[in-house]
Amino acid sequence: MVDITDRKILSILQSNARVSHAEIGEKIGLSTSAVNRRIKILEQDGVISGYAAVLDGKKMGKGASVFVQVTLKTQRKPQLDEFERAVATTPEVVDCFLMTGEMDYLLRVVVQDAADYERVHHETLTQLPGVERVMSQFTIRRVFQKSGL
Amino acid sequence: MVDITDRKILSILQSNARVSHAEIGEKIGLSTSAVNRRIKILEQDGVISGYAAVLDGKKMGKGASVFVQVTLKTQRKPQLDEFERAVATTPEVVDCFLMTGEMDYLLRVVVQDAADYERVHHETLTQLPGVERVMSQFTIRRVFQKSGL
DNA sequence: GTTGAAACGCCTTATAC
């Protein structure tokens, strides 16, 4: 379904979603309308789920990422659902994965600094429903990110 | 520098970078040109660092995320730099953080499935320069992601 | 069925207020 040409288009769109269809066509050797039609199909199929502005957290006072390992009291479905609903409404949590292994969830929390994280930690994270234990790992620096996946 | 109005604009652009300036203006009660001028300034100041297409990994045969904790043999700057340069060229690694605590780096690796990860693990990750130990944590499901930070 | 070309309409951008 997604062929080589599609992947080239997707690769360009990952690094810059604002390049014109004409410019994409030049780079990969395709006409503007062909590029346009392929992108439209990729959007309809849900391969492209959306377009997002990439922000610089530091310039908004949100320069620190903290990884948070969460263990719940039980692993029963209703409790998982309840936790997931609650954590989704926490603005500082920008990523949430259900995990294998010792911890149940891995979150990435974006805050201003360590003091700001302390606030989020005891005001929000430890108050989420069903939480037994919270383990935090601070990042020093984001080396890179490849947006889009 | 970034006021409430800017934050409203950024919030809209995070969830959908394709809404027109006119539509943003309607939502927050501002004229099209005012929205345009603010966005331009946010781009110039680097608050908005870019725009990216958000892809559905599953539909591209890249549905599984694995978190990888990497410990290096030394923590001296040249070795860190060398590792960072090498890991940046590994296509499966979509995120890389320098960490505090026991491990040196935390990577997020996107692969097709466990078998695919095994390949990346012994062909690439363990071959990166200066790597002493690699610890993998598999995800079951991505609960959500808030794009842009 | 897929590609290339042209007309249309909307969005971005720039100027003036």
Place this chain on the structure above:
DNA sequence: GTATAAGGCGTTTCAAC
């Protein structure tokens, strides 16, 4: 910050392969 005007781009339609 608002209003208006012009240019560029995405969109759509149609013809050709």
